[in-house]
Amino acid sequence: MLMSSNERPAVLRYEQNGFRVLSAGSFVLCAVSGERIPLETLRYWNEERQEAYASADVATRRLLGEA
Numbered sequence: 001m002l003m004s005s006n007e008r009p010a011v012l013r014y015e016q017n018g019f020r021v022l023s024a025g026s027f028v029l030c031a032v033s034g035e036r037i038p039l040e041t042l043r044y045w046n047e048e049r050q051e052a053y054a055s056a057d058v059a060t061r062r063l064l065g066e067a
Helices: 056-063
Strands: 011-015 018-023 027-029 036-038 044-046 051-053
Touching: 011 044, 011 051, 044 056, 051 056
Parallel strands: none
Antiparallel strands: 011 018, 027 036, 044 051
16 A cells, blocks of 8 residues: 555654754654644754653653653
C-alpha cells in the first residue's frame, strides 16, 4: 500500500528557533499525549529532548516533570 506524505508523520530536527524536516510528512506526534500535530500548527518543542508538544500546557507539564 502506498502512503502519501499526508498520511505519515514527518521526521524533524528540532532547533532553537525552528525545525528542519528530515523526512517529509504532514504531522508529528505529541511526545506526551500521542496526538497528531499538523506541521503548520506546530509551535511547541524541546530542542534538547527532540520532542514535540501539542500545546503550551502539555509542554509546561513535561518541563515540570508532571507528564
